[in-house]
């Protein structure tokens with residue numbers, strides 16, 4: 001079933017010059033780019049996006065990190081796009097993510113893990129509305 005998912009290439013991706021490498025992996029897999037924007041967000045937008053994490057211990061430094069510079073926000077589309085993107089991203093902690101995944105190949109951090117992908121259809125719909133309200 002074709003799905004849409006919200007993907008963020010986080011500030012570490014932009015700072016490290018890895019946008020092309022990571023975007024290339026999604027494109028090579030066959031996912032289509034429906035929307036794409038380079039954007040620096042404020043703390044309130046971070047709180048909205050990460051609503052389920054705002055009370056967690058790791059949230060304050062995560063908030064600092066995701067507001068520290070531009071991110072590339074994307075809506076990707078394709079068959080089972082939500083699960084496919086999460087598989088390409090790999091486990092949250094780059095130190096534990098499997099080689100061959102984006103985080104497994106390119107990240108050594110649990111926080112600065114390069115990418116975000118929606119974790120369910122409900123999250124995708126909620127997150128797409130936050131980032132790209134015109135897409136519905």
Ligand code: CMP
Nearest residue numbers: 053058062092110111112113115116117
């Ligand atoms: P993401 O997929 O965007 O979803 C929540 C983010 O919080 C996650 O990627 C990491 O960037 C960050 N994160 C999750 N767990 C931890 C943790 N234990 N310590 C630091 N950062 C975390």
